[in-house]
Amino acid sequence: MWFQIILIASLVGIAIYLIRSTPSPRHLAIRRLLVLVALVAGVVVVVAPGLLTQLASLVGIGRGSDLLFYVFIVAALLYVVNEYKRSVQLARANTQLAREITLTEARLVDRIDALEAELAAANRPRG
Amino acid sequence: MAPMVAEPSPVLPGALDATTWVVIPLYNEQSVIGAVVTELRQHFEHIVCVDDGSTDGSAETAEAAGARVLRHPHNLGQGAALQTGIAYARSQPTAEFLVTFDADGQHRVVDALAMLHQARDENLGVVFGSRFLDDRTKPGVLKKIVLKTAVAVTNLTTGLTLTDAHNGLRVLRRDAAEAVNLKQDRMAHATEIVVQLGRSGLPWREHPVEVLYTDYSKAKGQSLLNSINILVDLIIN
Numbered sequence: 001m002w003f004q005i006i007l008i009a010s011l012v013g014i015a016i017y018l019i020r021s022t023p024s025p026r027h028l029a030i031r032r033l034l035v036l037v038a039l040v041a042g043v044v045v046v047v048a049p050g051l052l053t054q055l056a057s058l059v060g061i062g063r064g065s066d067l068l069f070y071v072f073i074v075a076a077l078l079y080v081v082n083e084y085k086r087s088v089q090l091a092r093a094n095t096q097l098a099r100e101i102t103l104t105e106a107r108l109v110d111r112i113d114a115l116e117a118e119l120a121a122a123n124r125p126r127g
Numbered sequence: 128m129a130p131m132v133a134e135p136s137p138v139l140p141g142a143l144d145a146t147t148w149v150v151i152p153l154y155n156e157q158s159v160i161g162a163v164v165t166e167l168r169q170h171f172e173h174i175v176c177v178d179d180g181s182t183d184g185s186a187e188t189a190e191a192a193g194a195r196v197l198r199h200p201h202n203l204g205q206g207a208a209l210q211t212g213i214a215y216a217r218s219q220p221t222a223e224f225l226v227t228f229d230a231d232g233q234h235r236v237v238d239a240l241a242m243l244h245q246a247r248d249e250n251l252g253v254v255f256g257s258r259f260l261d262d263r264t265k266p267g268v269l270k271k272i273v274l275k276t277a278v279a280v281t282n283l284t285t286g287l288t289l290t291d292a293h294n295g296l297r298v299l300r301r302d303a304a305e306a307v308n309l310k311q312d313r314m315a316h317a318t319e320i321v322v323q324l325g326r327s328g329l330p331w332r333e334h335p336v337e338v339l340y341t342d343y344s345k346a347k348g349q350s351l352l353n354s355i356n357i358l359v360d361l362i363i364n
Contacts, residue, residue, distance in 0.1 A: 018363060019362055019363055084363075085363075088363070091312065092310060092312075094203075095203050095204075095207045095312050098199055098200050098201070098203055098207070099199075099207065099210065099211045099214065101200055102177075102197050102198060102199055102200070102211055103197070103211065103214060103215060103218075105197075105198070106195075106197045106215055107218075
């Protein structure tokens with residue numbers, strides 16, 4: 001029962017993160033903390049496997065491996081969402097870069113055309 | 128390359144419109160773009176095609192027909208191309224109005240001219256083309272459902288009450304063009320541009336236009352599934 005609430009809350013949280021948030025140093029810090037916590041928790045659970053089952057029964061799940069499985073799914077979803085958002089950001093940066101290249105080239109060509117026209121106009125009366 | 132002097136238009140009295148820039152996002156439309164540019168060139172001096180990485184010689188065809196062609200280094204999407212074209216056009220000191228126009232020949236030049244006329248007459252910032260204001264355009268049933276859904280979503284998100292959505296024919300006054308900064312590279316830009324123009328607070332109207340559904344444009348038309356992409360692009364930040 002307890003864990004159902006936690007699980008649903010995490011999924012809703014991921015959905016909100018997907019839709020709402022924009023990248024910020026705060027998010028980066030939170031992501032790094034999460035990775036750190038996961039690593040430490042991993043080591044602890046490897047050293048003392050019994051802890052996982054105890055924790056599982058505390059939140060209303062029978063076996064520790066089930067808890068691990070649920071947490072893994074949430075973590076994987078978070079990863080996918082994060083990568084998706086990152087790829088959107090990269091695509092936007094790429095577009096801006098490409099646009100700048102295009103506009104810079106256009107400005108140069110326009111300038112060269114204008115100068116050539118001036119030159120042609122300047123040379124014409126002599127002939 | 129460009130004509131030395133702007134000759135008066137052979138078909139219509141009066142000189143070419145030199146203060147309006149027609150912006151056309153262009154991607155693999157070689158079979159139609161030549162005719163589209165040629166017809167526009169009878170009325171407008173400045174046609175800007177943004178070639179979005181076409182692989183079929185569209186850019187060369189547009190250039191030969193008298194358009195100024197800007198080239199994206201690779202394909203980025205229609206929204207990206209439109210934004211590039213708008214950025215280029217509004218950087219021109221003599222530009223007073225921008226017309227956005229589709230490359231596939233589904234818009235009519237007479238509609239664009241009428242919209243410009245209305246914008247100048249009524250001093251409007253924006254004129255949106257709408258195919259649902261008169262009965263010239265005859266979309267199929269499925270197309271109508273897709274479009275009307277898009278209209279509902281657009282109106283819900285923008286606060287404007289338009290009768291058409293994703294219609295590529297628009298007239299933007301210079302200050303309106305400056306309010307546009309499209310981040311949606313793909314099709315969702317058509318909703319995003321309405322959001323941004325709505326937020327600018329500039330006066331706007333809709334103008335009836337005819338959309339020509341040729342077999343060619345039908346084959347390239349938007350599918351029901353693609354509207355899901357548009358929705359997701361808009362929702363996810």
